[in-house]
Structures are given as C-alpha cells and as structure tokens.
Amino acid sequence: MEKLIITCALTGAEVTREHNPNLPITPDEIAASAYECWKAGAAIVHVHARNADGSPTQDKEIYRQIIEKTRELCDVIVQVSTGGAVWMTPEERLQPVTLKPEMATLTVGTVNFGDDVFMNTPQNIELFAQAMQEHGVRPEFEVFEVGMITNAMKLVKKGLATAPLHFDFVMGVPGAIAGTPENLMHLIKQLPEGASWSVAGVGRSQLPLSTMAILLGGHVRVGFEDNIYYKKGVLADSNAQFVERVVRLANELGREVATPDEARKMLGLPL
Numbered sequence: 001m002e003k004l005i006i007t008c009a010l011t012g013a014e015v016t017r018e019h020n021p022n023l024p025i026t027p028d029e030i031a032a033s034a035y036e037c038w039k040a041g042a043a044i045v046h047v048h049a050r051n052a053d054g055s056p057t058q059d060k061e062i063y064r065q066i067i068e069k070t071r072e073l074c075d076v077i078v079q080v081s082t083g084g085a086v087w088m089t090p091e092e093r094l095q096p097v098t099l100k101p102e103m104a105t106l107t108v109g110t111v112n113f114g115d116d117v118f119m120n121t122p123q124n125i126e127l128f129a130q131a132m133q134e135h136g137v138r139p140e141f142e143v144f145e146v147g148m149i150t151n152a153m154k155l156v157k158k159g160l161a162t163a164p165l166h167f168d169f170v171m172g173v174p175g176a177i178a179g180t181p182e183n184l185m186h187l188i189k190q191l192p193e194g195a196s197w198s199v200a201g202v203g204r205s206q207l208p209l210s211t212m213a214i215l216l217g218g219h220v221r222v223g224f225e226d227n228i229y230y231k232k233g234v235l236a237d238s239n240a241q242f243v244e245r246v247v248r249l250a251n252e253l254g255r256e257v258a259t260p261d262e263a264r265k266m267l268g269l270p271l
Helices: 027-040 060-073 090-099 122-134 147-157 181-189 203-216 239-252 260-267
Strands: 006-009 044-047 077-080 103-107 111-113 116-118 138-143 166-171 196-201 219-222 229-231
Touching: 006 027, 006 196, 006 239, 027 044, 027 060, 027 239, 044 060, 060 077, 060 090, 077 090, 077 260, 090 122, 103 122, 122 138, 122 147, 138 147, 166 181, 181 196, 181 203, 196 203, 203 219, 203 239, 219 239, 229 239
Parallel strands: 006 044, 006 219, 044 077, 077 103, 103 138, 138 166, 166 196, 196 219
Antiparallel strands: 111 116
C-alpha cells in the first residue's frame, strides 16, 4: 500500500469566525496554519482566500501572498481552489490558476450545495481544464456525485487531462452524496485503473471516512473547510489538530504518511 497523502483544507469559503474563532483568514494566518499542518504531517494544503473582512475572494493577489508566505515557511504542496464561492463567475474562480500553483481543484459537475447550486457546466469544466493545462497546474477532480467521475473521464478522452489522475470525493455536503461507507465503496469502484483518490468527509462523516481511506489505500482530506468540530460539541483548536489525529490513526493502522516530495512523485508533480 502506498504512503498516505494528507490534505488539509484550511479555510473554505463558507465557514466564519462565528462558527469557529480559530479559523485562519488573513494571508499570514493561512500561511501559519499551513506550516502547522505541514509540521503535523500534511503533504498538501487546500487554500481558499479571504478578504480582510473575512468574505471569500478569488483575488489572485491575495492568493499570491498566501502562496509566497507559505513557501517561505515550508515545502508543502499548495493546492488552490477554483470553486471559490457559489455566486462567483468562472472568470473570477480561475484567477489563482494564472499564478501557476502546483495543484488546483477542478469540480467536474453541477451540484446542489445546501440552499444553493454550485454551477459547473460542461463548457466551464472544459474551460477550467484548459486553463490548468495551459499553466502547468495538476488538477484534483472534486467529485460530489458519482456521475462526476464520468465527466472527468470525458476530459481525459479530449486530451484535457492526463494521468496520473487524482480524485477527491467530497461527501456529506447537504444536497450531494451522503458520507456513508457504502457510498464511498461505490465511488471507489467507478474509478479508472491507476487513479488515486482521497476523501473529504463533511462534518461528522470526516473521521469514519478518513479511517476507511487509511485502510483501503486512499488518501485523506481534513480541515476547517469540511468540519469545525474535533468531536461532538467540541470545536477544533486548529487545522493541525485534525492532521495530528489522522497521523496517529495511520500509525496505529500501519500506514506510513507521505512527505510533500513523496506526494509530488505519486501525483506526477515536478520535484
């Protein structure tokens, strides 16, 4: 079984300080959180940017600050979000890709997202894939429903994405696929041969799905974007606290944790 890649989704677009006062918001805070997660064992940090007032933004200059400040502290892989917030235009969402980060997320379908709709038309999915290809950015396919795997493979057939392919199953979002063991097994079975996968369990599904991923040879995403509670009724102190727990579980279950450079090799990123 290959080593475990741990991703930490540091901030997201929906969580606020009212939800958890420990949420990092400024570029300095996000970079500091990335460094803490790297020290704890994360190979990737998934980044959403925020304005000074805490509102979500895809402003590439704020992303530039986050990336540069993080790189000054450690060699963690910085994966930018192209999801942004549900009300943003595709052009807004694509801004950080022009900075040529190592990785970016690519959501491969439209999905109900709480009371909103996260719109990703076939045309826009191709637009995002083309932009990532142009800027040398490795996509991580974000999958909220099983049919999105088929959509990702259409990009491969059109030459807009190349192996090694990496998928992230986002499970437990209200309106999308539920975060159950049965659903995770179904998603895994739909993957093309040779693809790698991680799971981002939202809320209370995070811990059981993370444990399953460790056992099944997948990878794990944790962090404030997906869950603000360390356990029922107890707010997490930091993003690193989630990473530390996954490392402990992996150690107990006999799964080694990948360093950023080991993750780069597994994901087809330049060293």
